Amino acid sequence: MPPSRKGPAAASVLSVTPECAPLVKTGGLGDVSAALPAALRAIGVDARVLLPGYPSVLAADPAARELAQFITLGAKVRLLESRLPSGVPLLVLDCPPLYVRGGGPYQKENGDDWEDNALRFGVLSRVAAMLGTAQSPIDWRPDVIQCHDWPTALAPVYLRFSPAPRAATLTTIHNIAFQGSFAFAEIDALELPSASRGTDGVEFYGRASFLKGALMYSDAINTVSPTYAREIQTPELGFGLDGVLRMRSRDLYGVLNGIDTALWNPATDPWIPERYDANSLEKKAASKRALKKRFALGGADDIPLAASVGRLAHQKGIDVLVEAIARLAALPLQLVVIGAGDRGLAGQLNAMHARHPGTVGVLIGFDEGLAHLAEAGADMFLMPSRFEPCGMNQMYSQRYGTPPVAHATGGLVDTVKDFNPGEAGSATGFLIHEVTANALVAGVRRAVAAYRDHDQWRKLQRNGMAQDFGWESAAKAYAAIYARITPTS
DSSP, X not given: OOOOOOSSSOOEEEEEOSOBTTTBOSSHHHHHHHHHHHHHHHTTOEEEEEXXXXXXXXXXXXXXXXXXXXXXXTEEEEEEEEEOTTSOEEEEEEOHHHHOSSSOSSBOTTSOBOTTHHHHHHHHHHHHHHHTBTTOSSSOOOSEEEEESGGGTTHHHHHHTSOSSBOEEEEEESOTTOOOEXXXXXXXXXXXXXXXXXXXTTEETTEEEHHHHHHHHOSEEEESSHHHHHHTTSTTTSTTOHHHHHHTGGGEEEOOOOOOTTTSOTTTOTTSXXXXXXXXXXXXXXXXXXXXXXXXXXXXXXXXXXXEESOBSGGGTHHHXXXXXXXXXXXXXXXXXXXXXXXXXXXXHHHHHHHSTTTEEEEESOOHHHHHHHHHHOSEEEEOOSOOSSOSHHHHHHHTTOOEEEESSHHHHXXXXXXXXXXXXXXXXXXXXXXXXXXXXHHHHXXXXXXXXXXXXXXXXXXXXXXXXOSHHHHHHHHHHHHHHSOOO
């Protein structure tokens, strides 16, 4: 079924991604890869998704129809036709030797990267590029190839050296810290044009960078928040690519991510014990009681409860959170931390749990239902990220009446309106301006003081719940970028 036409002249867009919820997800990229194409189709853009055939993807549609079979970069691949649960058309790149294995999209079960990641994602990029040219093995042709992060970033390189007519390219940077850097010997099998292998192409400090190739050859580039688009052009947050990004600044856009407002809605959420909205915030207490019970937290229910859900990583400031826990517990404050990642940080969190039983709850791992319960049951949400391209939990939190305490960086400063002492105004949370334990404790102290003023806290909660974090505005912004880079003839 063709998409409805409600907005600007429709383009056809192939969204190429290494992960897409709910089929395969390691973080926010998986959510965006699912939600954005659906939002684009709602405004008249013929958006489709290309995704590797991981076991979970193949299992979701065993009857997927074969569209084509061919060999590329020495790999025998099939293109299968399927759909996401949202109804968005899905192209599955089926190549069992590359994608049917245990572990995750990028790593083995022990956390080590797959040794053949250059080939795995080189093939994904090559097939994406092929679909944007006259050599495509299927009838449908996209006007634009949108590449999400480094695993898809060679597609613009292949396309730039392909004969016209060819699709335009947009590279979306979800996190510039991950660049797809490989020794040149690892990319020899990828058949990159020789002209693309130098400093004007993929070469980056003697290695080959997938992402740098995309930044050099894409028709346009975007990041997932306006502030992050500015930050990555600085030496502090550009991770070595700031010079390239400054060079391409006229083609660089910041488009704030949205969230799935149907999935993240306390009025309809099936994972919380009592549903509520901005006019029934007293019902939020049932989720707080359930969360405390789940983590065996004692004490009176008027003790403020904070939560942190996400990747256990230095980027997320988890080390700072660990350092601050003893002082936070003494406020008094209770804390729930849910996440997976760095084993050292996980061990430190477990040690703090052992040191503060009944006050600090820790779950190493991820549970979707528990993540929803944490958003609903906590009084405030902690995000001391050193950098945050967009972030989604701060938007989920505001939607659930759980004001965030967040570092003023990237998408966090774009989505959280800072509280002024004594006056809620239009505020939705609390911003800190450095990533230190002292700053985090000071920010939480401000939040706890506001929490003690019932009327002020209710205003703060309702301000956050009134924010529009849906995908429609982002979809329109992307459609405008597609229009700029798509030939009119």
